Amino acid sequence: MKTLTLLRHAKSGWDDPALRDYDRSLNAKGKRAARMVGEHLRAQERTFDHVVASPALRVVETMEGVESGYGRTLGPVWDRRIYLASAVTLLD
Numbered sequence: 001m002k003t004l005t006l007l008r009h010a011k012s013g014w015d016d017p018a019l020r021d022y023d024r025s026l027n028a029k030g031k032r033a034a035r036m037v038g039e040h041l042r043a044q045e046r047t048f049d050h051v052v053a054s055p056a057l058r059v060v061e062t063m064e065g066v067e068s069g070y071g072r073t074l075g076p077v078w079d080r081r082i083y084l085a086s087a088v089t090l091l092d
Contacts, residue, residue, distance in 0.1 A: 010058070012026050037065070041069075054083040055080055056083050
């Protein structure tokens with residue numbers, strides 16, 4: 001059976017109101033949470049054949065934290081179309 005795992009980016013900062021949404025980074029809580037998610041995925045013995053992610057900074061940092069907790073690189077394919085995508089776009 002195939003399994004689809006969806007993951008949202010971790011908690012990001014809003015410290016700089018002039019910063020583009022795309023360029024917001026994770027705050028300290030988000031970085032800890034991303035690592036914990038990776039640890040949980042490892043404990044659950046989850047495996048991933050394919051990872052696709054938005055290249056928005058907070059997503060990149062989330063993936064780095066998840067990989068750190070997971071204990072290995074997941075090698076995401078960075079797809080800019082995911083950023084602000086509709087359900088129809090995601091299903092394509």
